Amino acid sequence: MDIPILExxxxxxxxxxxxxxxxxxxxVRKGEVHCLVGENGAGKSTLMKVLSGVHPFGTYSGEIFIEGELQKFNGIRDSEHAGIAIIYQELALIPELSVYENIFLGNEVTNGLVIDSNExxxxxxxxxxxxxxxxxxLTKIKNLGVGKQQLVEIAKALKKEVRIxxxxxxxxxxxxTDSDNLLQLIRGLKEQGVTCILISHKLREVMEIADTITVLRDGKTVTTLDVQEDKVTEPVLIKHMVGRSIDNIFPKRGNVNIGEEVxxxxxxxxxSYALGRDILKNVNISVHAGEIVGIAGLMGSGRTELAKSIFGNPDHYRLSGKVFIKGVEQKFRNPHDAIKSSMAYVTEDRKGNGLILIDDVKHNISLANLQEITAGGVINENEEILVANKYRSELNIKTPSIQQKVRNLSGGNQQKVSLGKWLFVKPGIMILDEPTRGIDVGAKYEIYTIxxxxxxxxxxxxxxxSELPEILGMSDRVYVMSAGKINGEMPxxxxxxxxxxxxxxxx
Amino acid sequence: MEDLKQKTSEADREKSLLDIMKSNISEYFMFIALIVIMIFFSVTTDGVFISSRNISNLINQMGYIAVLAVGMTLIIVIRHIELSVGYLAGFLGAFSAIALTFWGWPIYAVIPAVMILGILAGMLTATPVAKLGVPAFVSTMAAGLIFRGALLLVTMGTGTIVIRDTVFNAIGNGFIPDLPLGGFLPGKHKLTLIIGLTGIIVSIYSAIKSRRTKLSYNFQVPSFGLFIAQLVLISGLIGYISWILSGYNGISWSLVILLLVVAVFQFITTKTPLGRHIYAVGGNPEAAELSGISVSKITYIVFAAMGMLSSLSGIMYASRLRSATTTAGLGFETDAIAAAFVGGVSAAGGVGTITGSIIGALVMMSLTSGMNLMNIDISIQYIVRGAVLVLAVVFDRITRRRQ
Structure with missing residues (x-):
């Protein structure tokens, strides 16, 4: 057999x-389309970043060979030089520049000093x-649809000798339609001898286009399958992707009577005006008192958008439909209204929009409910200390003191500060967006217990x-979202x- | 083994005490720098700098910049900038002069009217920022051009407008009256001393009360010795300043206004939910919005406060010159921004105190005053002030990064 183009x-x-x-x-064999699949966080993107030199040589262990030659990439330039081109999920085009300017961005064609636009x-x-x-x-990128932008991105990658x-x-x-066109293009490139590595969640298109599929799970290679020989089917792939057992990582819950609809x-x-597309499509869900409702789905399926749209719509989506809280229709104008109606939202991105990192633990905990500790217009800072200490001990927040700046805490403890902040609002309905993302197993267990x-x-x-075991281990009922729709509901x-x-x- | 454990834990404790000192150094550094600068000029000018007359002058010259610095602090805390405040102050000063001199309005109508105008101007400037996300740099620069034009327009016919209202002119030049106690402490302003003494008593009383409350909550308090040391230091400081001021004409009306502004804004920023909301918006606007705080409302409030303080600044300046001129307010915004940054405000948002900015204003004004007394050429003065500004900010960044 030939030497693989990439090992x-x-x-x-x-x-x-x-x-x-x-x-x-x-x-990866030369000239094939090789798909890389796995759950969110399985390590696909990290592996590609190692390959493209984003994580330079020396920051990882192991070896990369291209056509049998050992490679030591110190940056993207090196990997580009070796004929590797990578196109990220978020397009990296400049909307105000034209198609050709974008294609040659960073590698402008010049005659001496000046850009040779004709050439x-x-x-x-x-x-x-x-x-x-x-x-x-000469068309500006902003005037093209997403599908065509994607093609420009590929054109940009192809302007040099691309091997992978x-x-x-x-x-x-x-x-x-745009997806089909793109898959057609990939087939065309394959005929021209370009090797393609494709990361995708859409298994149907993976089955359609791939010659070989590698499945990653929890940072490990699970298997590599030849689509023809191994007679791969979708269920087989899914099994490989998720095949993990749930043992004893979820604490037992006491008896809970599921009450009326809240x-x-x-x-x-x-x-969304910002994205220029529909983010939620005819969502119908209900939640009851004493119930944990899991919302599963892949990244970008509209789960966070759903949460924010209910919670006072801070991103100003154009919304239609109705929200009922305890049977009464509500029209929240902002998160403040939602909080007043006993809702709380613990964000998925605690550093980005959850906590004030430069402020201390106690100020973060009290922020969303200052009126509770304010008398005569003045904050009672002593009461504030009591409140902060209460949540510190109840939630077992490990911090030298409540005067500690939140940015100095570990991810798990930051998450507990976030939880404390929203528990202090004394909510009836709490939305937890990726409550255990990026925190260690011990802290996860504590958060499940809470x-x-x-x-x-x-x-x-x-x-x-996004973690299926968590959905299965903690929820009473599960909704599955995909492309802004509820694709299914099940106990x-x-x-x-x-x-x-x-x-x-x-x- | 046991021994070793004990040793490491002791080392930890010492290290943490050192850490506390390190983490506080950036907060106290400017205060220490101010004292060093004052001692330096006192020595180089044979004590003229620290004389009652000079300190009194210095405070009156600083007043109209310091009130702007208070507002600018909040503007920068919420990650914006305000470039129109100088021209707005100039325009509103001219407006006061016209209302007093040509329209014959009484002073008690002019001052509230001008303050309301200032608030409206601030909110108008804030609207593109709060509603559409226009950068404050652009919105306030445009507003500055407009206010400058307005100032030229209203002073076009007359040029400089002389103000003859003695009450108005006292704002920037006058002092509080003294008690008629002729024989007692000759040459000293008695009421100033009494106010200073009252200040000392109030601060001791409130410190004791706060300590008692903390103890009733079973919270840790500083040791008794440290507590007494703090009280002695604060009392000494208030006493010394009162003593110096009482040696000339006593407390000026400018200082009264400045102290009131500082007290109100210090209270709002440190004790009220509004203050917390301002710092939360500066620290992380998205998190603040999701915590139920309206970022646009806070933006309006802060710009309105800035507008109100601009009107005060304009009144103080016009009063000090006893006239409105076509160039009034020129460059005030730069001085206010410099004072805020020297005082430890961070352009990244969420960090900065009112008292810090006042100290910043004092540092900058002391430099000007001291160098004037030393007959240093204005060209060198600019260079020194620029160097001090950049050094202060560089020092602030380095100490913050170390943490």
Whole structure:
């Protein structure tokens, strides 16, 4: 057999506290389309970042060979030099520049000092032909649709001699026609001898295009399958992706009586001006007192948007449909209104929009409910200390003092400060968005225990999570979202990792 | 083994005490720097700098910049900037002069009217920022051009407008009256001393009360010795300043206004939910919004406060010159921004105190005053002030990064 065009052997990459890649081996034959699949956080993107030099040589262990030659990339320039081009999920085009300017950005064609626009344009036309894009190279990027932008991105990658083209979720933002066109293009590139590595969640298109599929899970290679020989089917793939057992990582919950309905959404739809597309489509859900409702789905399926749209709509989506809290229709104008109606929202991004990192533990905990400790217009700072200390001990927040700046705490403890802040609001309905993302197993267990005790006290929890075991281990009922729609609803007893994943990847 | 454990834990304790000193150094550094600067000029000018007359002058010259610095602190805390305040102050000063001199309005109508105008101007400037996300740099620069034009427009016919209202002119030049106790402590302003004494008693009383409350909550308090040392230091400081001021004409009306402004804004920023909300918006606007705080409302409030303080600044300046001129307010915004940054405000948002900015204003004004007394050329003065500004900010960044 030929030497593989790419071989990554025993790649291990650690981040502080997490092993993102654990002894991963990945081998790609020349001229094939090789798909890389796995759950969110399985290590696909990290592996590609190691390959493209974003994580330079020396920050990982293991070896990379390209056509048998050992490679030591110190940065993206080096990997580009070796013929590797990578296209990220978020497009990296400059909207105000034209198609040809974007194609040559950073590698401008010059004659001496000045950009040679005529030469650039004529070269751009040739490259655009290769990707089958029929647009004027002088068109500004912002005037193109997402599908065409994706093609420009590929054209940009192809302007140099590319041996291996890596695409991270290229069809995630595309509609069906654009996706089909893109898959057609990938086939065309394959005929021209370009090797493609494709990261995708859409298993149907993976099955359609791949010659070989490698499955990653929890930073390890699970298996590499030859689509023809191994007769791969979707269920088989899903099993490999999620095949993990749930043992004793979820604390037992006491007896909880599920009470009356506290939240109901009717035909809830939303349009984002920022993204220029619909983010929620006719969502109907209901939540009862004492219930943990899990919302599963892949990244970008609209789960966070759903949470924010209910919680006072801070991102100003255009919404339609109805929200009922305890049977009464509510129209929240801002998060303040939602908080007043006994809602709380613990964000997925505690550093970005959850906590004030430069402020201390006690100020973060009291922030959303200052009126409770204010008398005569003045904050009672002594009461504030009592409140902060109460949540510090109840939630077991490990910090030298409540005067400690939140940015100095570990992820798990920051998450507990976030929880404390929202518990102080004394909510009836709590939305937890990825409550255990990026925190260690011990802290996870503690957070699950807290969630249990909250529902035992009659609170309702909506838990958004990408981790299927967590969804199965903690929820009473599960909704699965995909592309802004609720694709399915089931009691947790009827749900399995396979059934949820099948709904989540069904676009 | 046991021994070793004990030793390391002791080392930890010492290290943490050192850490506390380190983490506080950036907060006290400017205060220490101010004292060093004052001692330096006192020595180089043979004591003229620290004389009652000079300190009194210095405070009156600083007043109209310091009130702007208070507002600018909050503007920068919420991650914005205000470039129109100088021209707004100039325009509103001219407006006061016209209302007093040409329209014959009584002073008690002019001052509230001008303050309301200032608030409205601030809110108008804030609207593109709060509603549409226009950068404050642009919005306030545009507003500054407009106010400058307005100032030129209203002073076009007359040029400089002389103000003859003695009550108005006392704001920037007058002092509080003295008690008629002729024979007692000759040459000293008695009422100033009494106010100073009252200040000392009030601060001791409130410190004791706060300590008692903390103890009733069973909270840790500083040791008794440290507590007494703090009280002695604060009392000494108030006493010394009162003593110096009483040696000339006593407390000026400018100082009264400045102290009131500082007291009100210090109270709002440290004790009220509004103050917390301002710092939360500066620290992380998205998190603040999700915590139920309206970022646009806070933006309006802070710009309105800035507008109100601009009107005070304009009144104080016009009063000090006893006239409104076509160039009034020129460059005030730069001085206010410099004072805020020297005082430890961070452009990244969420960090900065009112008292810090007042100390910043004092540092900058002391430099000007001291160098004037030393007959240093204005060219060198600019260079020194620029160097001090950049050094203060660099020092602030380094100490913050170390943490």
């Amino acid at each position: 990554m052997i025993s790649i291990t990459k650690e981040f502080p506290g997490v092993k993102a890649l654990d002894n991963v081996t990945f081998s 650039s344009i004529s070269q751009a036309i040739d490259i655009l032909k290769k990707v089958g894009l029929d647009v004027n190279p 083209l890596i695409m991270d979720e290229p069809t995630a933002a595309l509609n069906e 939240l109901r959404l009717e035909d809830w739809s939303g349009f 969630m249990n005790s909250l529902v035992e006290q009659g609170m309702s929890i909506i838990m958004i999570s 947790v007893e009827e749900a399995s990792q396979e059934s949820i994943m099948a709904l989540a990847v069904d676009y």
